[in-house]
Amino acid sequence: MTDSQSSTQRAHLAQTRCWVVKIGSALVTDEGRGLDGQAIQAWVDQIATLKTAGKRVLLVSSGAVAEGMTRLGWTERPHALHELQAAAAVGQMGLVQAYETRFQRHGIHTAQVLLTHDDLADRRRYLNARSTLRSLLGFGVVPVINENDTVASEGLRFGDNDTLAALVANLVEADLFVILTDQRGLYEQDPRQDPGAVLLQEAEAGDPRLERMAGATGGRLGSGGMLTKVRAAAKAARSGTPTLMAWGREPKVLEHIAAGDPIGTLLSAGSGRLGSRKQWLAGQLKSCGRLSLDAGAIRALQEHGKSLLPVGVTAVEGRFSRGELVVCVDANGREVARGLVNYDAEESRIILGYPSSAIERLLGYVDEPELIHRDNLVLR
Numbered sequence: 218m219t220d221s222q223s224s225t226q227r228a229h230l231a232q233t234r235c236w237v238v239k240i241g242s243a244l245v246t247d248e249g250r251g252l253d254g255q256a257i258q259a260w261v262d263q264i265a266t267l268k269t270a271g272k273r274v275l276l277v278s279s280g281a282v283a284e285g286m287t288r289l290g291w292t293e294r295p296h297a298l299h300e301l302q303a304a305a306a307v308g309q310m311g312l313v314q315a316y317e318t319r320f321q322r323h324g325i326h327t328a329q330v331l332l333t334h335d336d337l338a339d340r341r342r343y344l345n346a347r348s349t350l351r352s353l354l355g356f357g358v359v360p361v362i363n364e365n366d367t368v369a370s371e372g373l374r375f376g377d378n379d380t381l382a383a384l385v386a387n388l389v390e391a392d393l394f395v396i397l398t399d400q401r402g403l404y405e406q407d408p409r410q411d412p413g414a415v416l417l418q419e420a421e422a423g424d425p426r427l428e429r430m431a432g433a434t435g436g437r438l439g440s441g442g443m444l445t446k447v448r449a450a451a452k453a454a455r456s457g458t459p460t461l462m463a464w465g466r467e468p469k470v471l472e473h474i475a476a477g478d479p480i481g482t483l484l485s486a487g488s489g490r491l492g493s494r495k496q497w498l499a500g501q502l503k504s505c506g507r508l509s510l511d512a513g514a515i516r517a518l519q520e521h522g523k524s525l526l527p528v529g530v531t532a533v534e535g536r537f538s539r540g541e542l543v544v545c546v547d548a549n550g551r552e553v554a555r556g557l558v559n560y561d562a563e564e565s566r567i568i569l570g571y572p573s574s575a576i577e578r579l580l581g582y583v584d585e586p587e588l589i590h591r592d593n594l595v596l597r
Contacts, residue, residue: 226419226459226485227477233392235273235354237458238264239382243399244465245280245312251287252280252315256466260397261316263471264359265323270475273354275389277362277382278316284308305366316361326358331365337384338501347388354389379445383452383460387496394453395474396446397465402482403443405430422447422454422484447484454486455499495595498542498556506535506543506562508588515547518554519596524587525556527576530569537562545589556594559585 240260247253264274282301285308286294295301313329320327330350336342353360364381379396386394406414420427427450431443450460463470463481473480510518514529525545537543538561545554558565560580565588567579573586 226483227479230393230461230477231475233475234271235275235389235391236267236393236395237275237277237382237386237389237391237453238395238397238471239277239378240279240397240465241378241399242279242283244397245278246283246287249283249287249292252284252311254315257315258319259468260465260471261319261323263469265320265325266472267475268325268357268359272475275350275354275360275362275385275391276316277378277385278312279363279378281305281308281312281363281366284311302366309363309366312363313361320359326356328353328358328360330360330362332362332381332385333365334381334384334503336365337388338503343388350385350389379449380452383449384500386453386458387456387500390456391453391458393474394450394458394460395471396449396460396462397470398443398446398462399465400443400462401464401467401480402462403427403430403447403484407432417482418479419483419485421487422450422460423487427484450484452500454484456496457486459486460484498593498595499597501542501555503542504535504544504555505537505541506533506558508533508543508545508558508565510545510547510553512548515553518545518591518594522591524591525554525589525594526573526586527565527568527588528570528572530565530588533562533565533569535562539584543589545594552597554589554594554596556589558589559587 244256245252247256264276267274282294282304285304285306288307288311289304291304295304317327332346336346350360362381362385364378382396383394400408401416403417404414405417408414417430427447428444431447446462453460461474461481461483463474467473467480470480508530509532510525511529511531514525517523517529518525535543537558539559540557542555543558544552545556546552560568564580568576571579576586577583
């Protein structure tokens with residue numbers, strides 16, 4: 218990326234209208250010492266300034282579990298699901314109150330929105346959530362969003378709020394995804410291990426080199442590290458949303474971002490933008506099965522935008538029904554696509570490797586000639 222392109226992208230941030238801002242646990246709770254009221258007030262003041270400038274802001278805030286730990290007198294993040302859920306339930310009260318009282322000083326209403334990935338996996342609930350969030354923004358309300366940890370059926374997974382925030386950016390087709398963290402951005406090496414580590418100014422979300430830079434180091438209080446943020450940026454890019462990671466305690470950090478100042482790491486979204494249905498497909502975290510593809514099928518999907526035909530499938534794993542989500546992998550097990558399948562698992566096993574013309578003979582009927590239609594398939 219040239220300096221000219223870099224300055225143009227930064228300058229464009231002033232024209233962005235809809236922001237998703239994610240704030241991590243270490244920032245919100247001052248490294249576990251309890252909710253940092255002064256810092257929360259500063260972020261709220263900055264969001265109020267952004268709203269005065271005509272921007273719509275959705276706030277995804279971590280901190281419920283960490284605040285619950287503080288209230289319960291725990292010093293180490295528990296591992297048992299029921300304890301995590303209890304801490305989230307206790308901490309959510311203080312977290313929401315902290316934001317509500319401070320936004321009220323600016324005459325700004327807030328709304329608590331608790332989501333699970335199951336809410337976003339169901340297409341109807343996904344559309345309902347999108348309509349609700351868009352309505353709240355239209356009313357001038359700041360949605361304060363968090364993972365619904367208290368009822369999560371699979372525990373509090375690694376990096377959930379980073380991922381959740383990216384999916385919210387997809388949901389509302391945000392213009393900018395801001396991740397406020399305890400680092401000044403993404404470094405080419407871990408700055409905690411290498412004092413001379415270089416801060417990456419700009420790159421393109423989804424570049425595989427970014428994951429190698431990020432590593433897999435998490436924090437003591439939160440559930441994710443820089444790696445989850447890099448992956449979240451790649452998810453946000455599916456709706457054409459760039460991501461900016463910056464140090465949350467930088468004075469007036471959000472205002473500096475809006476002004477296009479060179480702080481943090483800007484990860485551009487590139488030229489690709491998925492339609493809303495394919496954004497939903499790409500954002501699904503659960504799959505019901507797996508299809509192994511041969512090289513010819515992979516080329517047809519990646520290079521020619523074709524549907525997946527049974528002739529290109531070499532193996533079927535899992536138990537799934539028609540219309541459920543399956544992942545498609547290459548010979549090395551690497552995911553290349555995912556989509557909604559037209560036949561159940563047993564039927565797929567019967568027709569795999571055969572041309573579409575043989576489906577009726579093999580099954581006694583034919584529903585669709587494709588195993589996954591290209592409109593219901595998204596590349597990874």
